[in-house]
Amino acid sequence: MAMALLVAALAAVPLRDPLTVNPPFPRIGNCYGAGLGWRNWEQGQEYWSKLDLFVGGGYDLHYDWEHPRWPKALANLEHNIARLREVNPQALVLPYVDVVEGPDNPNVPAHWWDLRNGERWSGWPGYFRINTALPEVLQYNLDQVRGQVFARDYFDGVFYDCWSPDQVLCPQTAALRGGRAIVTLNAWNLPRDGFGDLNGCLAEDELNRVVEGTVDFEEFLARYLRWCSDSRRPVATMLVCHPRSVGEDFWAVPKLSREERQARIEAARTADPQMLRFGLCTTLLGDGYFGYDGGNGLSRDNWWWYPEFDAPLGYPSGPASRREDGTWQRQFDGGLVVVNGSGYDVVVTLPRRLKDFSTGRVGTRFTIPLFDGRILVPTDEPESPDNEPAPRLTRTVSQLAVTRLDDLQIIQTPAGLELRVDSAGAIKAVRWQGQTLLTGGFPTLFAPPFKAFAVQGKAAEPRVSEGAAQLAFEGEYRHENQLLRYQESLRVEPRSFTIRYEATAASQLDLRMWRHYFGFPVARYAGAEACAGDQQRILPASLSDERLLPASNELELRLPELTLTIHCSLPLGLMDHREFGVAEYLLAGYPAGGAQPAGRQWSITTTVAITPR
Missing domain, CATH: 2.70.98.10 (Beta-galactosidase; Chain A, domain 5)
Incomplete structure (x- = not known):
């Protein structure tokens, strides 16, 4: 009886005011792989307790709302989220809904499939495209989200994958829960509209495209900062990136053996600390959440954690600003974040001695390579030897x-x-x-x-x-x-x-x-x-x-x-x-x-x- 009462108490998760959500920085999230619905609390509590945003990873819908696995997963989710609220009441949990693709499910009406030359086609392994131009398809998604997601108080909102701001699904979802529903989506790149209907968007690997040179850093940063300033409250925009050593061929992943995939995941985990720093520090210029994993070309479900995620920054003193040397910075209660998206190595000179949270170096001058960032925290330690490397690449040359x-x-x-x-x-x-x-x-x-x-x-x-x-x-x-x-x-x-x-x-x-x-x-x-x-x-x-x-x-x-x-x-x-x-x-x-x-x-x-x- 006592155990039954305890379980009932843990399951009674009250609907909370989303405007109270304001976790300190850095804000770390997980895309698709936290496993809240598939593992018990003891298996995940160490990792889950530190996360601020859960995107999917427990209730992940692909036009299979009737699947028999969901009752058990939902019971597990309710219990785990109740425990999560006890230790981390600031965390947001958003179920995943795929609007554009479904499995080979006989319950999907035949006329809903998007056809090419009379045949269904696939844009992702194991799934087929849905014709989202049909009004009944969007109405179906809205009805399911209303009845299956927002009817459960332990969910904070919803995440629509492979979807862009629109005039139907987004505004009608945003109106749920008396207009206080948290709604986010993934349009691959951060879109330029939708601020009035959405709490945020997922920028899936767009930071990698910045480093590759296909997206301009300043233009990307302007879009990100606008999502942080103009979207509905609370801000739920997330930037996620992956090691540059990992490719983008998601069709190749199912062909790997379990051992091959695990070996590649472990190698990727420590392969690119610079990409990790650049992604995290860019995220810290705004109020969003950051994720770092193996990407679509390897794995989005990693439980990776890094010392930088534990930097005691607290809350920002103001907005980010651009320095004369072309870098960006933002001051926090617990330190200074500097990001170099200029495309060239930059020597940053500071008015006081600070400590690099990643390397432990103490000084007033730091060489920050192109597409890198630094978390610099106050210190009483003596200055390190001045052995900072010279810039490798500068804007101008005197000869070819x-x-x-x-x-x-x-x-x-x-x-x-x-x-x-x-x-x-x-x-x-x-x-x-x-x-x-x-x-x-x-x-x-x-x-x-x-x-x-x-x-x-x-x-x-x-x-x-x-x-x-x-x-x-x-x-x-x-x-x-x-x-x-x-x-x-x-x-x-x-x-x-x-x-x-x-x-x-x-x-x-x-x-x-x-x-x-x-x-x-x-x-x-x-x-x-x-x-x-x-x-x-x-x-x-x-x-x-x-x-x-x-x-x-x-x-x-x-x-x-x-x-x-x-x-x-x-x-x-x-x-x-x-x-x-x-x-x-x-x-x-x-x-x-x-x-x-x-x-x-x-x-x-x-x-x-x-x-x-």
């Missing part, structure tokens, strides 16, 4: 230079042109006088339904003369038994570069898409004049037409400070990539698709030139 930095070769010219190229020959970013000019220039290949070819390549030693740098690469694209071999040459001059790409089908190919592309950040190019042949277009500041200019062999983009000319042997068309959630204008061409015979060859040459105005 090629610098090796991790997996990158960075070519810089005195005029201000800079290319960052990985070992396979993929151009990660093109900069002009320190600012991102464009991204891309390297092909991407996909097999049906949309499975990426894996790329492996190697670089020859670069050759540098007085007026140019020349780099050469060779490698292959492989997917299962399909193989494409390539050779690439890259010539960089003071204000231009030329890429020659030659490829041979070493086997028969079945291509869903082969794309050569460049991306132009909207933040820089909105309002610019784009010209292709006899057609002109002012690039729109907000999304309008998806297609902007037809395919052409030459495109000219005119900015106030420069004119950018792109000439390619493959016709390239210009579109607004925001239609697919990416804040860029996309210039792309498609050499081939469908079935391609073994032995077929392709040759594509592209020249990009900059003319200052």
Whole structure:
């Protein structure tokens, strides 16, 4: 009887006021893998007690609300959340609802499936796409969330995966619980609208795309800080990233043995402390939550914990601010957070002695590498020896230079042109006088339904003369038994570069898409004049037409400070990539698709030139 009364008391979790949720910093969350519904309290209490946000990981719905496993999982969840509230009353628990995909479930109405050529198709292993254009589909999700999630007081809200701010599901969900429902979603990148209906969004690996150069740090940070300031209270935005050593091929994960997967997870856990610091410190510039795990290409369900998560920062003294050296900082009760998203190493000089929470170094000067961060806490310890490394990469050079930095070769010219190229020959970013000019220039290949070819390549030693740098690469694209071999040459001059790409089908190919592309950040190019042949277009500041200019062999983009000319042997068309959630204008061409015979060859040459105005 006493045990029954105890269980009943623990299960009586009152509906709380979400505005009271305000945990100290750092705020740490888990995506999809906390296991609140699958483990008992004794198994998870050490880890769970430290978490501030649970996204899924216990009640995870994929159009299978009627599954017989849920009653037991829900009973376990209710008990564990009651115990959690005792030790960590600030924690938020949000069940996971997949709006766009479902399993091979006979209870899903046949006309709900999204069809291609009359067949269901899959965008994720084990699931099939749902036609969310049907009003009854969104109504079904809303009814289930109302009756199965918000009817249970121990849940704080809901998380919609693979969904963007809309005019139906988000506002109607936000109106539940008298308008105090906590609603978050995952649109892959942080969206630019929805603040009035949502408490936050998940930026799933967008920080990795910042480091790769496909997303501008300043533009990303502006979006993140806006989600922290303009969304509904309490803020529930979460930034999650993964070690750079982990790929993005989620189709390959099910093929690994349990032992192979565990070995890779353990290796990834300590593989990239810099990515961990950069992600955590960027998150600390706002009021969101941070997660670090193996990513979709390995595992989203890790219980990783790091000393930096326990930094005693308390609460912020004010908003983040940009320093003159290009870094960002935010002051807390218990220390100072500094983030370098500038793309170059920076020496940060501080007015008082502080201690690096990660390394233990004490001083007033710290060299912070590009895409890194520091948590600096007060200390009475003496200053450490001044052995900080010199910056490896700076914004300007006096002569043409090629610098090796991790997996990158960075070519810089005195005029201000800079290319960052990985070992396979993929151009990660093109900069002009320190600012991102464009991204891309390297092909991407996909097999049906949309499975990426894996790329492996190697670089020859670069050759540098007085007026140019020349780099050469060779490698292959492989997917299962399909193989494409390539050779690439890259010539960089003071204000231009030329890429020659030659490829041979070493086997028969079945291509869903082969794309050569460049991306132009909207933040820089909105309002610019784009010209292709006899057609002109002012690039729109907000999304309008998806297609902007037809395919052409030459495109000219005119900015106030420069004119950018792109000439390619493959016709390239210009579109607004925001239609697919990416804040860029996309210039792309498609050499081939469908079935391609073994032995077929392709040759594509592209020249990009900059003319200052």
